Every structure is written in structure tokens, then in C-alpha cells.
Amino acid sequence: MNFLSKRLSLGIFPTPIESMREVSKELGVNLFLKRDDLDEFLGSGNKVRKLEFLLYEAKNESCDVVLTAGGMQSNHCRATAYFSKRLGMDVELFLFGQSEMQGNLLIDKLLGANVHSITHEEYDHIMDVMSERANELKNSGKRPYIIPPGGSNATGLLGYAKMVEELKVWEERNTSFDYVVCATGTAGTIGGLELGKQIYEDDFKVLGINVTKINASQLEEKMKNLMKDFNTKYGTNFKLEVPKVVDGYVGQDYAVPSDEDFKVIREVALKEHVILDPVYTAKAFKGMEDLIKRGEIPQNSNVLFIHTGGTFGIFAFANQLKDYMEG
Ligand SMILES: Cc1ncc(COP(=O)(O)O)c(C=O)c1O
Numbered sequence: 001m002n003f004l005s006k007r008l009s010l011g012i013f014p015t016p017i018e019s020m021r022e023v024s025k026e027l028g029v030n031l032f033l034k035r036d037d038l039d040e041f042l043g044s045g046n047k048v049r050k051l052e053f054l055l056y057e058a059k060n061e062s063c064d065v066v067l068t069a070g071g072m073q074s075n076h077c078r079a080t081a082y083f084s085k086r087l088g089m090d091v092e093l094f095l096f097g098q099s100e101m102q103g104n105l106l107i108d109k110l111l112g113a114n115v116h117s118i119t120h121e122e123y124d125h126i127m128d129v130m131s132e133r134a135n136e137l138k139n140s141g142k143r144p145y146i147i148p149p150g151g152s153n154a155t156g157l158l159g160y161a162k163m164v165e166e167l168k169v170w171e172e173r174n175t176s177f178d179y180v181v182c183a184t185g186t187a188g189t190i191g192g193l194e195l196g197k198q199i200y201e202d203d204f205k206v207l208g209i210n211v212t213k214i215n216a217s218q219l220e221e222k223m224k225n226l227m228k229d230f231n232t233k234y235g236t237n238f239k240l241e242v243p244k245v246v247d248g249y250v251g252q253d254y255a256v257p258s259d260e261d262f263k264v265i266r267e268v269a270l271k272e273h274v275i276l277d278p279v280y281t282a283k284a285f286k287g288m289e290d291l292i293k294r295g296e297i298p299q300n301s302n303v304l305f306i307h308t309g310g311t312f313g314i315f316a317f318a319n320q321l322k323d324y325m326e327g
Pocket of ligand 1: 046152183186280281311
């Protein structure tokens with residue numbers, strides 16, 4: 001398993017695991033929070049774990065420019081820009097959508113990332129778009145390294161596979177988790193958890209809450225392909241097990257928070273003094289609460305919710321959030 005050691009040290013690990021006492025009492029489970037939002041000063045969350053392996057590969061291949069893609073306010077793109085620059089590499093970001101110069105986009109620009117504004121249509125075949133640009137860069141003597149959206153490929157899976165080691169250590173000293181729940185976007189986090197379960201022989205159930213417009217079966221298919229790619233790349237034979245992904249929590253659209261999501265952010269801030277983000281973790285938290293209320297996660301279970309970061313995203317919604325703070 002020497003693929004697990006092919007990484008840089010970018011974040012502060014292990015991240016803490018905290019009990020969510022108030023919410024546990026209300027829901028009748030033992031709810032814990034994995035504070036991956038604390039793994040690095042800019043709150044890069046789940047991206048740091050993936051980038052430790054991806055940027056190791058980039059440096060190992062003597063690359064000098066990193067290309068990746070996402071929405072204008074992508075946490076992944078900002079984290080990639082930050083760490084790539086710190087490691088002495090240039091960065092080219094391919095971002096779709098509109099945004100004011102604030103939040104993650106502001107940081108991308110501050111860091112000197114080269115930002116290409118792209119259409120949704122271009123994003124639909126983003127790997128071709130980035131390959132084309134990589135060829136141009138190669139022709140001008142550069143050594144490009146392409147990271148897919150969300151850092152979710154065979155190498156990126158290793159981030160959350162390795163995180164399971166932290167859970168094993170915690171479980172040996174405390175209690176075992178019955179369920180591990182996370183937001184699911186590009187499926188590298190949940191896919192990595194499933195891989196980690198096999199590597200470290202743990203048996204918690206993994207549940208993903210879909211926060212995207214594609215449906216759960218498409219995400220499950222994607223996870224299967226990621227696992228296949230992993231086996232091909234590393235010559236392993238891990239089972240193509242696919243954790244359950246739950247639909248119904250994206251709301252109007254990806255990255256568009258609903259009233260319910262703002263309410264969850266406010267309630268969790270008041271009860272547990274933890275700030276969820278409006279694009280991923282608030283939606284996933286709501287999904288997890290409903291699974292518990294419906295009995296799909298049984299009473300008295302030990303449940304670990306992963307705070308995958310993105311907290312800075314609340315600043316873009318300050319006006320809407322204000323409505324939940326009055327009275
Ligand atoms: C804060 C946050 N949480 C969760 C996710 C979803 O993780 P994944 O894309 O690995 O499914 C992302 C990124 O996509 C994210 O930025």
C-alpha cells in the first residue's frame with residue numbers, strides 16, 4: 001500500500017472529532033462532527049486531503065503549472081491555487097458562472113491565478129478544454145498537470161481513503177461509528193471513504209447526500225468508475241462497492257441555498273457553535289437529520305458527519321442569512 005505514503009503534508013491532521021451534544025439529544029443519536037473545516041487556515045476542508053496526493057504527483061512529475069476547473073466560487077479551485085502557488089507552481093483555473101470579485105474568486109486573483117472564464121457548455125467537456133490548453137502550454141515549454149473538477153480522480157480518492165486511518169485510531173480509543181455521512185459533489189470524498197474502509201478494514205456505513213443536479217445513480221456510476229480507475233492505476237483489486245447516495249437536498253440548483261438551508265446554518269450555529277457552509281454542508285446536514293427522523297439511520301446510532309469546509313461561502317449570502325437572525 002505504498003501509494004498511501006506518496007503525499008505532501010499540507011494540512012493539520014488528524015482533525016478533531018467533536019460531539020454534537022444538543023443535536024444528538026434532539027435527534028436521539030450520538031452525533032459527532034469531523035472538523036475537516038479546521039484542517040487549514042483558509043478552510044479548504046476536504047480539498048486539502050485530496051491535494052496532498054495530487055500535488056505530490058505534480059511535483060514528482062516536475063510539473064510547473066496546475067490546471068483545474070469549477071464554479072466561480074469553487075472551494076476546490078481556490079485551494080488548488082493556494083497550495084500550488086505555495087509549492088512554486090503556476091495555476092490556471094477554468095471557472096464557469098458569474099460572481100462578484102469576492103470570496104474564493106477574490107483569493108484566486110489575489111494569489112495571481114490565471115483565471116479563464118468559461119461557459120457551462122465548455123464545462124460539460126472540461127477535460128478536453130483543459131487538455132487543449134495543456135498542449136499549448138507544453139508547446140511553450142511548460143509542464144502542465146491537470147486536476148479534474150473537485151480533485152476527484154484515482155489519485156484524489158487517496159485523500160479520504162487515508163482519513164479512515166484517523167477514524168480507526170479514534171474508534172480504538174472511543175466508540176465505533178455506525179454511519180459516516182458527507183456532502184457529495186464530485187464523489188471523490190465519498191469514494192475515498194469507501195476505498196479507505198477496504199484498506200483499513202472498517203465497517204461503518206457511508207452515506208452521501210447529493211448536492212448536485214445529477215442524480216444519485218449517476219454519482220454511484222461515477223464512484224464505480226473512480227474505483228475501477230484506482231485499481232487500474234495502482235494495480236489493486238479493491239471491490240467496486242458503492243455507498244448509498246441520497247437525492248432530494250440540492251434544492252433549486254447546485255450552489256443555490258434554500259430557506260431551509262439558511263435555517264440549518266443558523267440552528268447549528270446557535271446550538272453547536274459550528275458554522276456550516278451554504279453549498280454543501282448545510283444541505284447535507286439537513287439530509288442527515290431527515291434520514292435520522294425517518295429511521296433510516298436508527299435511533300442510538302453513532303453517526304459521524306464530516307464538515308468538509310467551505311465556510312467562507314456564507315459571506316456571499318449575508319443578506320439572506322440576516323433574515324434568520326432577527327427575533
Ligand atoms: C465544502 C465542500 N464540501 C463537500 C464537497 C463535495 O466533495 P466531493 O466533490 O468530493 O463529492 C465539496 C466539493 O465539491 C466542497 O467544496
